[in-house]
Amino acid sequence: MTAVLEVGGLRVEAETAAADLLLVDGADLRVGNGEIVGIVGESGCGKSTLVRTLIGMLEGNVAVAAGEVRLGGDRVLAPGHDVTASVRGARVGTVFQDAARSLDPLFKIGYQLREVLARHRPGLTAAQAAEKSAAVLGRMGITEPDRVLGSYPHQLSGGLRQRVAIALAVITDPELVLADECTTALDVTTQAEVVALFRDLVRDTGVGLVFVTHDLLLASDLCDRIAVMYGGQIVEAGPTARVLESPRHPFTAGLLASVPSRHTEGPLVGIPGAAPRVTTAFQGCRFADRCAAASAACADDVGWTGADDEGVRCRHPLDGAPHPPTGQPPTTTDKEGH
Amino acid sequence: GDTATSGAGSAGGVLRVVLNSQPATLDPVVGARSDQYVWGTIVEPLIGTGDDLEPAKDGIITDWARENDTTWTFEVRPGVEFSNGEKADAAAVAGSILLNRDGEKAILKSYLGNVESVEARDADTVEVKTGTPQYNIPNLLTNIFLMPPKYYAEQGTAGFTAHPVGTGAFVWKEQQPGRSISVTANDAYWGAKTALPGVTFTWSPDAAQRLALLRSKAADVVFDLPPAQAKEAEDAGLDVQRVKSAMKIVGFLQSDKAPFDDPKVREAAALAVDRDAIVASIFEGQATADAGLLNVKPDEQPTASVKADPERAKSLLNGKVTIPLTYPAKKYTYIDEVAQAVGGQLEEAGFTVEYNPVDYGSLTTEVVTRKISGLYLFAGVPNVAAPDYFAHGFLTSDSITANCASPEFDELAAAALEKADPAAAQPLYDELNTKAVVDEHCYLPLYKQTFSYATSGVTGIEYNALNAVLFDRAEMR
Amino acid sequence: MTLTTPTEQPVRKAKTAPIGTARRRPGVHGRRGVVLVAAPLLLIALAVLILPATGLLPDPDRQDLAAALRPPVFAGGAWDHPLGTDKLGHDLLARLVHGGRLTLMIGLLGAVVAIVPGTLVGLLAGYRRGLTDTVLSRLIDAQLALPFILIALSVISNRGSSLGVLLMVLALTGWAPCARVVRASAMVLRERQFVPALRAAGASETRIVLRHLLPNLAGTVVALATLQVGTAVLVESALSFLGLGVVAPSISWGAILASGQSLITQAWWVAALPGVAITVVVLLVNLLGDALLSHYDPRKGGHR
Amino acid sequence: MIRFIAGKLGAVLVTLYLALTGAFLLGRLSGDPVTNILGPFATREQADALRATLGLDRPLIVQYLDYLASTAVGDLGDSLQFYQPNLGMIFDRLPFTFQLLGAGMVLAILAGVPLGVLAATREGGLWDRTASALAVLGQSVPVFWLGMMLVAVFAVRFGLLPAGQAGGWRNLVLPALTMAMYPMAHIARLTRSAMAEVLREPYIAAVRARGLTGWRVVFVHALRNASPPVLTVVALQTGMLLSGAVAVEYVYSWPGLGSLALQAIQFRDFPLVQAIVVVGAVSFVVINLIADLLYAVVDPRLR
């Protein structure tokens, strides 16, 4: 399996009035052809920043400080050099969280599809473009492509809109698709349909898929491998089954324990506390102050142990036994906030 | 099209005139006299005005006689026609007078109240009968314009304004609404034909802009320049004409209300104000100090007058007296400064002054409805050079201000009017003026305005003290 | 997905700011921005209030006809009249300082009289909705449809020009735009869920409006009021210019400006300087208003 | 769509009715015209007689109903000072005001929109600061003063352009510039904030993520989405310009509605004041209605 995407040592920093923040720190990621990699983590841990880095759409005050990104072997990003617009859309398709709002409300679906084709496949005739548009909608399981092509976004249901958004991302046959929380706003039934759609898409076309979500259960259903992010770092990665069944990072274990399930009948406890604000000067394990297993050693930076694709970033990794106890809260109250 | 703004020189020698405001109506029966700049080119007064501001026998009416105390006959110039072909005969003259007496909105109505009948005796003679003897009927007719009877009856004010017809040296050409009014030379004019092919009037309320138009050669004549602009025009090498006018600015000491119901207070105020100082400091020679109320002609002064004496004024006042000083803000040249100067002198003498600038409409309304008190500044713009104009305008009990009105004043004014001629009436007017201004201190005459206009390459414009302008003799170099 | 050359693809220099994604806002904003504009404004206000009392300036009403129309120092004048003199030889600096009092007072009062009714109407319309809203909104629209200047001119030409009438005009013409903005903000706020939460706790509608909505709108209202100060100053000067606002001998910037109008070709400074003063103050006031508005922007979750 | 238009029209009619009432009150507010018509030397009987013929002695409510009835059939009465039908005079002047308004508004849009777009796309940058500063400045300069200064500099000092009055295009330059300043500033500011907001919308990020670039994103997607608020402000400003026109027309002796209005008020010509306000209000409402309908053209969600 060749690697579609290779991210190495990616470090993304943001300049703010108060301090320089470290949004993504030393992220390594590999996505193969036809592989689905899930990225999970709490809100604000840097998932979207990672995605935006991959398509060169970082905000004005955010910049890549180190690391590189290769797409199909071509280096597309290095410090000081953005991913270009010709990569974006052509080789990498992106689906964002809010499908309802990721379609321009003023243009018909047909126009928006044609526009993408005109940009990346300038050779196509109008007839070919129309055919391709209808075909891609068909592939998305849309039964009346012609009606949808002639509709404005607001005339479609949420599920249809999400399919159209995916269609827009894949109409140019990209090598890689990035999906950033693209099912969060959907009803469970629709969500299940969209997930199935992704599964079929990857199986049929062999694209690589990065599926960003905060829903562990969803990731577990869809993904081949999972990377867990915390405080801008990937703290654990590995095959889905391994990560979910025998988590090694206390954070992963805590997340799993938080998932409501009829099998965890004890008192529901999450992970008390909140993630720290990571400045560029931050030292040590990001999770230390919420972790029951933390020790003095955690004050130093923690390296990655294990293989590239499978490993953990923790000094006190759990032994891999199923359902390890999460770090019990050190106190009954917490004092986080800003 | 743009007639008014082509670069240098005017197209075909048409005289381009810039006024300070747009004439509201071109119907002389209802229109304000200040608009006669424009209609005066088309329609003519029944009687012309000489250089001495007295009626002249060179106009439509060529002669007149007083048959008895109350009967006048006027000889009408034969063979004159309106530009629409109507005959400008005695009947037309009689009709014009009646229009002014009877028209509902006729602006001169109140002056013609004593006229009992007007008849055309024959084609060339008009007979006017008055109720009581009145010597100034010819003076009044200098301000009544000859209107085409049939045309006016058909068109009414609106139609006439849209297209006036008269016997004048110019005939109506066109108007561009809100922008300009044009007249062309009347080839069939009964008198000396004008050398100008026509006149185009435009207007601009801002003096600096009027001057700018003249300097940029977008105009040939601009009227109504305040001293600053007049001086500037002179400095720029333009011809500036200064015309002493009969328009007088008078302070009224409202005598039927406190504080000026007290003659002593009136006297103090009258003594406090030094009109010479005001004129000298504010006007750069564009006004003349004026000591009387009934002296109409520009250089006339009354036989008796009040001299400023601030010391005596101070001694007359016991205790603080507060007087409201009302004036029509921005209405006349430097009126705001004048008000301040008057106020300053009054304060010097021990008064406390409350300034009350209002707009002109409010001022007239307050005056007419007798709501006003204290001192107010008001302008009198005579249309005829007869003292009665101000006597009946301000003094008598049926006048608008009726300040200090008393039966004695009414009798004096009436008696003066019944005299045989102006000379015989003059002593009575002198007496009236002395009583009102010097003895009673009801009025505070201030100054007479001088008007300035500037021209570039134009000669022969005639501008008289009564605010009438004649363009007939104008020539462009 | 051809693995041609594993070498460098042509890479493009990174743009520092891709289109419309930066988080910073331009201009003066935030607390620092507010201070930055408020400081010079305060300075002007203080100067205008205190300078006349110090006796450093000549009497603004003292005429000196011998020294009329002297240019300001920077245009060749002398230091005894740093900003020159007007037609009657008044010291222009003294008059500007003195006139500033009236101008700023009209600005402040003018804002208050417009903002108070505007806020109440807007609050009522935005909170009550339904028929109340429909009626009030129509009223606001109708008011906006009447050319403001004609309202001003009509009222003033009838009532004469006095401070009271001027304020009446400012109230009459200023409430509607304010009400519109407040209504919109109130409508956003009333959808916030603390409103039903308070209702559930037994709070009365009056309490919700006065104790919760109003304080939350305070920022917007203060900002609107600030902007209205600028408007009031401009209105005053425009009316004075047309001879219907503040007229001599009262001094305001608009009145000084008006008196300089006919002198513009002779003594430009008489009209130019008050114009500059007005522009500067209105500019500062507008900047302050903007800074306040952006600081209190409800979409940013209500900072203090 | 028809329902949409019908709904708008209903609201417009109510607004119009209220505005007409306002116009009536304004007319009455402008004071007693009688002394202005008759001049200062009229007697009181004359004044009373005139008041009766003008109908001013009738109860206010009767005057109001009469006014509503005649306005409804398009009769706006006759001017007291010009002795002509008001509507005719207004229509004579309208072309000039429209000329000024049109030129001013076109200038304002041509300068304001690009300025706003520039500022929004460079949000926080030097261009943004410059453009925003320009815009606030534009909103702070007294219009009439700007006019005076332009006349003083360009017409009087350098003699480059005419000082005023209507004529060829050169006469239009200064008044139009003066007129354009305030709306330009307003439009620039609004375009900026509307654009900045739209540029933060997820669909813009999505469009960019599809590889579309610069101008297409800005002008096809962002500007179009930002246009409704800009349209609103253009409409609102066009209406407000009528107020600006009074000062500008005065300064430049422009023969439009503004100078007519000023004359009318100075003379207490209440039928004319009333008529001008009616025409102004109707134009304002119509312009805003057009803007409302344009939204629907721009935004399919409103149809």
Add this chain to the structure above:
Amino acid sequence: MKGDDFPITTAEEAPVVEVDGLTVRYRTGARTRHTAVDGVSLRVEGGEIVGVVGESGSGKTTLGMAVAGLGPRTAGEIRVLGRDLAALRPAELRRLRPEVQVIFQDPHGSLDPRQSVRSGLRELRGLQPERTSWVSDEELMAQVRLAPDLLGRLPHQLSGGQAQRVCIARALLLRPRLLVADEPTSGLDVSVQAEVLGLLLRLRETTGVSVLFVSHDLSVVRRICDRVYVMLHGRVVEEGPAARVLEDPVHDYTRRLVAAVPGRRLRAAHAAREPQNTGSPT
């Protein structure tokens, strides 16, 4: 007013809330109406946690607000502690109001952004002096597991989880008999969600409060609710004990809903490890 006009009834008495045939219609145009809740009947007993699930737009929020007496009601009857809301005089209604408190999805939106936690509580105490005297601010904070020093903070200085707990504390302060919780955790991370849910469960134990729990997350509902109502297009299509409805759904729609819940692989892994729990739905 006397705070004990409605003495706290015990669980054996009338249900805390009883809804009978509730219908709510919204005006959507001049003549069009949208029926958001259509003849729903519902009951919440003392100490019970009752779930309402359904897809977006099925009328869950509308129902919840109507129950809390805060939303519109077109037809049907809502009885709180045995009293018909529609029949109450305004003064009585105001006294009954505190018995039902609400918690919303967006915790920041449910707090006045200008009011510190403490002054918010003080205001509530002013509104309901008798009901609120039972606990001090600090004790209340401890009940929802918040440090007392958060009392001085403004809402925007709180994290989502903290803000939600403040909302719960405010509700608790009034000693309500029922909490209407409208998706109280959907904006929160799972780790925080678990904390909040744990808190709700504990409060039920300690104070006996009933909860009407509106949610679209079946796992959550299954985890904490005793009974559930499944809504579709404004109607209740299925109701019953949570375990039964979510593990053995009868209605077609409920089946689809349950089938769509993600986490099959994880569940399978659990099931493999805990053989006694083989009655899993799939």
